[in-house]
Amino acid sequence: GQNIDQPTEMTATEGAIVQINCTYQTSGFNGLFWYQQHAGEAPTFLSYNVLDGLEEKGRFSSFLSRSKGYSYLLLKELQMKDSASYLCAVRGLYSGAGSYQLTFGKGTKLSVIP
Amino acid sequence: DSGVTQTPKHLITATGQRVTLRCSPRSGDLSVYWYQQSLDQGLQFLIQYYNGEERAKGNILERFSAQQFPDLHSELNLSSLELGDSALYFCASSAGLAGGTNTGELFFGEGSRLTVL
Numbered sequence: 450g451q452n453i454d455q456p457t458e459m460t461a462t463e464g465a466i467v468q469i470n471c472t473y474q475t476s477g478f479n480g481l482f483w484y485q486q487h488a489g490e491a492p493t494f495l496s497y498n499v500l501d502g503l504e505e506k507g508r509f510s511s512f513l514s515r516s517k518g519y520s521y522l523l524l525k526e527l528q529m530k531d532s533a534s535y536l537c538a539v540r541g542l543y544s545g546a547g548s549y550q551l552t553f554g555k556g557t558k559l560s561v562i563p
Numbered sequence: 564d565s566g567v568t569q570t571p572k573h574l575i576t577a578t579g580q581r582v583t584l585r586c587s588p589r590s591g592d593l594s595v596y597w598y599q600q601s602l603d604q605g606l607q608f609l610i611q612y613y614n615g616e617e618r619a620k621g622n623i624l625e626r627f628s629a630q631q632f633p634d635l636h637s638e639l640n641l642s643s644l645e646l647g648d649s650a651l652y653f654c655a656s657s658a659g660l661a662g663g664t665n666t667g668e669l670f671f672g673e674g675s676r677l678t679v680l
Contacts, residue, residue: 482668491565491653491671492606536606540667548611548619551669553598555605 451475453554455537460560461527469522469535469557477542479549483511483522484536486556492536496522524559532561566590569654569672577680581642584675588635588656594618595637596657596669597629601650612637644679651676 452474461467473481480499484492498504498513498520510523522535534556540549566589576582588595597609599622608621612631623629626644631637641648655669 480667482666489651489674489676491567491673493565493671494668497666497668538606549667550608550611550619550621551596552608553606 451539451541451552453537453539453552455535455554455557457555458558458560460562461524463527463529463561463563465527466523466525467527467559469524469537469559471520471522471537471554473518473520473537473539473554475518475539475541475552477549478515478539479542480540481511481513481520482538482540482551483509483520484538484553486534486536488533495535527561529561529563532559534558565670565672567654567656567670567672569652569675571675572673573676573678575678575680576644578644578646580644580679581640582644582677584639584641584652584654584677586637586639586654586656586672588637588654589670592656592658592670593635594657595631595635596655597623597637597639598653598655599650600653600674601647606653609639641677644677646679649677649679 455471483495486492496511508525536556537554538551568587593614598606609623611619629639651674653674655671
């Protein structure tokens with residue numbers, strides 16, 4: 450099965466840097482995704498890691514360590530609009546399905562304060 | 564705009580009733596996924612269709628069913644509704660089957676918010 454853990458809530462100051470951690474257990478790992486979801490809206494894709502290391506995309510970076518089952522999302526120069534939930538999702542072999550599926554964590558609600 | 568269209572956006576109904584949620588995937592995407600998101604749970608995978616055929620089943624109740632039509636749009640049918648079925652139901656699409664060499668990211672629609680009273 451799949452198990453994903455991430456903090457429930459975090460608060461950070463505008464202009465600062467925040468790191469959101471995610472640990473996972475999965476069968477047949479085939480990639481880790483981060484999605485952003487504003488309240489009541491659709492999740493939108495932020496980043497994808499399948500190999501160990503850091504992927505940088507503007508103010509957002511994502512890191513993966515497959516041996517540790519660990520990832521983090523790093524947000525720099527925080528803006529008020531970054532207040533949202535950040536969902537860690539792992540693609541792995543889905544039990545009983547014989548296919549790869551995305552399993553989502555419950556999300557980390559980030560509040561950016563002035 | 565992800566290119567995935569879901570209707571209706573909001574739906575209020577009573578216990579015991581049946582509703583149908585509709586999803587049109589992004590142009591060219593063959594895979595359609597349905598997810599349920601309630602307040603205390605994350606996005607829960609319900610079911611996936613690929614090019615008209617059921618590909619994978621997740622935590623979908625027997626009272627729920629889905630299908631994908633030849634034009635690739637999909638419908639999720641929820642019957643004998645209970646209070647606990649109140650949730651946001653998201654449809655997502657992707658170009659192909661997850662596990663390929665592409666990122667396989669999912670593109671989500673805006674969701675259908677179901678309230679069961």
